[in-house]
Amino acid sequence: MARIKKKGTSGAAKNYITRTRAVKKLQISLPDFRRLCIFKGIYPREPRKKKKVTKGSTAATTFYYTKDIQYLLHEPLLAKFREHKAVSKKIARALGRGEAGDAARLEKNLVPKIKLDHIIKERYPTFVDALRDLDDALSMLFLFANLPSSEHVPAKTISLCQKLCHEFEHYVIVSHSLRKSFLSIKGIYYQATIQGQDILWLVPYRFVQRTGGDIDFRIMGTFIEFYTTLLGFVNYRLYTTIGLVYPPKFNAKMDEQGAELSAFQVEGKSVGTDNASTGNEEAPAVANPEAQAIADKLAALPETEEEETALAPVQPVDEDEANEEIDKFEVTAPGADELPQPQASNAEVASLFAPFTFYLSRETPRAPLEFLLKAFGCKRIGWDGAFGEGAFTTNESDPSITHQIVDRPSLSNGAETSEDADTAPKVQWPRSTMPGRTYVQPQWVWDCINQSKLLRPDLYAPGAELPPHLSPWVKPKKGEYDPNLSLQEQEAEGEAAAFEEEEDEEEERADLKVNGDGNNVDALLDRESSVEAGEGMDVDGSEDDEDDSDESDEGPAADEFDGFDSDAESDISEGEAARLQHQRELEAEATGKTLEPEVETTKSKNAAIRKKAEKKRKQEEEERARQKMMLSNKKRKLLKRIEYGANKRDTEAETLRRKRRKLEKAKSAANAI
Structure with a gap:
């Protein structure tokens, strides 16, 4: 058993x-x-x-x-x-x-020292595994690097986090691995592509941090202990892969004076030569750049071609072919599929800001701008001496400066009008603009990076209304609201006409409310004559009600009801209008007068457009209802859920378009004044 x-x-x-x-x-x-x-x-x-x-x-x-x-x-x-x-x-x-x-x-x-080297090797058998798990580590380390020292967060931990973060940023600068960045409420998002792996991390803004008592810093300290060990190993591997000395030289004196990135000196591994790179200069040609170059090339290829290209040797690229302009795939027919557009090469994007010399004003965030500009090729960045050491120049009037980043209202060189020339004092340098220099707001740097090209600086001039700063990782889908497109390109048929009719009705209601104290007699008379059943003091079963009921049974009274709009009634009204037009033409011909053409008002045009759009939409709904009848009950329920999501998306997009249309109308009215 x-x-x-x-x-x-x-x-x-x-x-x-x-x-x-x-x-x-x-x-x-x-x-x-x-x-x-x-x-x-x-x-x-x-x-x-x-x-x-x-x-x-x-x-x-x-x-x-x-x-x-x-x-x-x-x-x-x-x-x-x-x-x-x-x-x-x-x-x-x-x-x-x-x-x-x-x-x-x-x-x-006697206190034992705990080392986590063997755990790093166990959890990440390959280096690619470590890169894939680097997002949370970087976000946590950058967070602690910006925290103030306290009882729970010692200064030693903060300095270690800052050191590792600056080392990682130097690798991103030298290897030109940074791809995108985005300003959000939480902080600044960065995305870098390292050996084919996309790494996304968040850096908080440098505000005064007030840590509450509900945070368990002991648990977070444990994560920091593990992440510092992980990032140390990753930095060592990244530096040695491209032929750099790790750890980079650290100047403690410059760091005390606020140099930050410039306090580190990156050097290449070479015999007999001194290939050094400070924070202001780019690193020279590295000894072993093949691994990073091959990984970046494989990451840029489609998935179907990765296996074939990985086995084939890397062919040299012709310089003439590389300098040619990028082709663009245009849509040939309406409603056709849109092909993904080719992007600029990594070399072009890496040298986006190379020919310029930037100067950062005191009100701009120095640390993120310095990192972004250096990561995209800029070698000369200056700022005010109060920012710290490491600047290319601290003289704001330096003639070599080509771009100045400011974040304050625009300042004119003098009085704007001749009447105020005597009273208004002229603004003197350095608060006025320098001739031959481009002044932009900080958002210009982020938008140029995300679009991989230099944008018009006049759109980002000091005091100008900035274009929308959109996330580079969210692509608008079909039917959703896209701030980059105009309203005419994304609105549905008849939507603009319906909006204008609603605006006219709201204005009429507003006029009635304003004149509702007896000035508008016609409105009051219309209101008194339009009393519905149940509003007055009529007794049920009175003679007036019987007369009304008798009249409602007759044909002429029933024809006067215009509550429902059908296709037959629209056809009759169009036919009646054509008949009246023909009769007017005959009368004019008999009397020998010229018939003046009728002026079609904007309201009538909008009504016709809206009516046509509603008719078309009604036909589409009827056709869709007929198609639903052929589906099974299970598929019909699934389609219902899909339509619910689509209708919700369309409603949100229409609401956003209405808001934008109101803003544009108010702006045009203000400009007209």
């Missing part, structure tokens, strides 16, 4: 283990268990059938995979945690006896 299985010894009950049992099994404290799980990448799991795991209990419990906990039993960090616990007891005993010197000696000599 087969042995009967005991309940809770197999299946889901055996595959999961509670956190309490896991801590007892590992024989460590709960904080050490959390720290170990963060290092190893082990997270809580939710069973599919929780009652089978908890044996019918409904209490809130955290579960882990039993195999994950079994895997932690052989972790070398467990011995380090136990040693640290033993030393902590000795230090506490020494402090209790008042032996501060012994406690300091124990802390200096």
Whole structure:
């Protein structure tokens, strides 16, 4: 006879283990268990059938995979945690006896140092795996690099995060890996393509950070400890891949004076020559750029051609062919598929700002602008001396400056009119504009980078209304509102006419409200004559009601009702209008007078356009309803859900277009005044 299985010894009950049992099994404290799980990448799991795991209990419990906990039993960090616990007891005993010197000696000599090198190798077998997991690491490190030092966040941790972040930024600058950037409410998003992997991270704005008491900095510190080790390994591999010395030389004195990126000096590995690059200059030709070049080329190719090209040798590119203009695929027929347009080469984008010399005004954010301009080829960036060291020039009147980035209202060189010439004082340099220099707002840099070309600087002049700053990762779909297109290109047929009619009706209502105190007698008379049933004090069954009911049964009264608009009535009205026109022509011919053409008003044109659009839309709805009848019930429900989403999207797009139309109308009215 087969042995009967005991309940809770197999299946889901055996595959999961509670956190309490896991801590007892590992024989460590709960904080050490959390720290170990963060290092190893082990997270809580939710069973599919929780009652089978908890044996019918409904209490809130955290579960882990039993195999994950079994895997932690052989972790070398467990011995380090136990040693640290033993030393902590000795230090506490020494402090209790008042032996501060012994406690300091124990802390200096016996506290074990935890290294995470082997964990990095376990979690990321290949370098590509580490690059794929670099998004959260960079976002967390840049966040801590901008935090103020406090009891929970020591200054040593902040300086380490700043050092690693600046090293990574220098690699992005030298390798020209940066692709896109976006200004958002949370901060500044950056995207770099490194060895075929897209890395996206967030850098917060440099505001005064007030950290609350509801933040567990102990957990975040554990992540920082792991991420600093990871980014250190990644930076070393990236620098050595393109032939740079790691770590780069660090000038502590310049860093104390606010140099930031310029405090690091990047050098290439070469024998007998001094190939150095400071923060103001680009690194020279590196010793081994093939890996990055091949990876960038493979990343730019379609997925179907990657395998074939990876095996073939890289052919040299002809300079004449590389300098030719990029072809553009244009749509030949309406409604045809739009092909993806080819983008500019990496070399052209990398040298976008190379021929210019920039000067950053004091009100502009220096750190992101310096990083972006250097990443796209600019070698000469100046700023005010109050910003810190490392500037190409601190003289705002330097004639070599071609572009100045300002973020303040426009300032004229003098009085605008002759009447104010005597009273208004002239604005003197350096607050006035320099001839031959281009003044732009900071958004110009971001938009040029996202569109991979230099945009018109007059659209970003100081004090000008800036164009919309859109996310480069969100592409508008068909039917959605696109701020880059005009209203005529994206609005539906008859939408503009309906909007103008609504505007006219709103103006009429506003006039009635203004003149509602007795000045507009016709409006009041119309209101009194249009009393509906139920508004007055008529008694049910009176003689007036009977007369009205008798008249409503007759034909002429029924014809006067114009509540429903049908196709037949529209055809009759058009035929009646043609007949009246023909009669007027005959009368004019008989009397010998010339018939003056009727002037079609804008209101009548809009009404005709709207009526035509409604008729077309009604026909399309009827045709769609007939097609739905041929579908099964399951497909009809699926189509209903699809139509709900499409209608919601169309409603949102129409609302945005209405808002834009109102703004444009108000702007045109203000300009006319």
